[in-house]
Amino acid sequence: MGVEYSIMKKTLIERIDVDSSGESNVVFSSISQEYDGLLLICSVRNDSTNLTFDIHPNGSSADRTRTTIQGSGAAATAATGTDITPLQDSSAYTANTFASTSVFIPNYTGSQTKGFSIESVTENDATTSYQRLQAGLWSNANAITSLELSTASLFAEHSSFTLYGVSAGSDGSTSVA
Amino acid sequence: MPETPTKLVVDVSTGEKTRVELTAEEIAQREADAAAYAQELADAEAAAEALATLKASARAKLVAGEALTEEEAATIVI
Numbered sequence: 001m002g003v004e005y006s007i008m009k010k011t012l013i014e015r016i017d018v019d020s021s022g023e024s025n026v027v028f029s030s031i032s033q034e035y036d037g038l039l040l041i042c043s044v045r046n047d048s049t050n051l052t053f054d055i056h057p058n059g060s061s062a063d064r065t066r067t068t069i070q071g072s073g074a075a076a077t078a079a080t081g082t083d084i085t086p087l088q089d090s091s092a093y094t095a096n097t098f099a100s101t102s103v104f105i106p107n108y109t110g111s112q113t114k115g116f117s118i119e120s121v122t123e124n125d126a127t128t129s130y131q132r133l134q135a136g137l138w139s140n141a142n143a144i145t146s147l148e149l150s151t152a153s154l155f156a157e158h159s160s161f162t163l164y165g166v167s168a169g170s171d172g173s174t175s176v177a
Numbered sequence: 178m179p180e181t182p183t184k185l186v187v188d189v190s191t192g193e194k195t196r197v198e199l200t201a202e203e204i205a206q207r208e209a210d211a212a213a214y215a216q217e218l219a220d221a222e223a224a225a226e227a228l229a230t231l232k233a234s235a236r237a238k239l240v241a242g243e244a245l246t247e248e249e250a251a252t253i254v255i
Contacts, residue, residue, distance in 0.1 A: 014189040024199065024207070025184030032190065051218075054210045061206045075225035079217055083210060148184070150203075152211040163189065 009167040010039065016161045022047060022154030027059070028163050029146040033109045035165030040103040040147065043160045044088035048153035051122065051130060052085040055103065056148040057114065057138045066116070066136040073128050084136035087120035088151065088159075097123040098159065104166075108144040113137050182207075228252065 016026050031038070044053060057064075066085065069078045086101040101120040108114055116136030122129045138144075149161060181198045188195075199207070235249035 014187055014192070016185065016187055023185050024182035025203070027184055027186040028189050029186050030188045030190040048211075050211055050214050052214050054207075061209075070221075072221075072225075075221070075228065077221040077224060079221065081213060081217065083213060085210075085214070150184075150207055150210065152207065152214070 008169055011035070011165045011167065013038075013163040013165050015163070018155045018157055018159040020157045022156060023159075024154055025148055025150040026155065026161055027146055027148045028161075031108075031145050031147065031163070032165065033143060033145070035108075036168045037104060037106040037166040038108050038144070038147075039164040039166050040101075040105070041162045041164070042086065042088075042101040042103070042149075043098040043158075044086075044101060045091075045093070045098045045156040045159055046088050046151045046153055047091050047156050048151070049090045049092050050152035051087055051090050053088045053149055053151040053155070055084040055086070055116065055136070056150060057084075057140070057144045058142060058146050059148045060138075060140065063138055063140045064136065065139070066134050068132060068134045070130055070132045072130050084116050084118070084134070084138070086118050086134065087122050087130055087132050088155075089122050089124065091156075093122065093129075094125040096158075097125070099123060105144065106166075110143065111141045113139045114144060 013031065014028055046053065064084050065082055067080050086103060087099045089097050089099045099120060099122040101118065104117040105114060116138065118134040118136060120132040182204065183196045183198050186195045186197055231249055232252045235245050235252050238245050238249065
């Protein structure tokens with residue numbers, strides 16, 4: 001008898017590529033509620049010296065908290081805040097480099113607090129370049145139907161944001177009493 | 178007069194793209210986000226600088242055979 005494995009399925013929902021005009025904010029709206037989670041993959045640079053961008057679930061700036069640990073190449077730090085902030089490359093970083101960020105949002109359709117699991121690294125040909133792990137929370141009962149990403153100035157050309165829907169496997173569910 | 182920043186809204190159910198001007202609240206939020214980032218960066222740099230100073234002091238006292246403070250000892254003994 002063979003062993004059956006549950007296979008997670010990842011479905012491309014939308015990809016946004018920033019053109020030469022740059023973008024202040026980008027929004028994925030009308031997100032389908034058919035998935036078990038969302039995965040956002042970002043390749044990001046901006047035209048200011050700011051090293052983070054912000055995620056606003058349903059366009060909201062309220063109800064957000066997060067805990068961050070971060071290394072810079074010289075020091076390790078930890079911080080908390082009332083926002084959700086992955087890394088982006090700054091305009092001062094090596095030309096044509098982009099930060100890589102992944103954001104996983106499980107159970108985004110539920111009424112419970114939503115978690116944002118963020119792994120983010122900047123790319124820079126210098127001693128200082130950041131690696132960040134962040135646990136974000138959006139303490140709101142509404143399902144997530146849109147994701148807005150904002151930056152201090154403009155997302156730079158060739159930045160990209162790709163949103164996937166993640167489905168659990170058909171036989172992979174486990175209930176704990 | 179500077180242009181009002183816009184946001185690119187992509188309706189992922191249809192692929193339709195629209196550009197919408199940011200509201201005054203959204204612009205204020207962007208400024209608040211940038212200020213929060215600057216504060217966090219300043220705090221992190223101050224903490225790193227303070228740690229470096231403590232480590233340098235601990236190292237100098239060890240070489241000189243002097244007693245370390247609790248804070249200095251904590252930088253070299255886990």
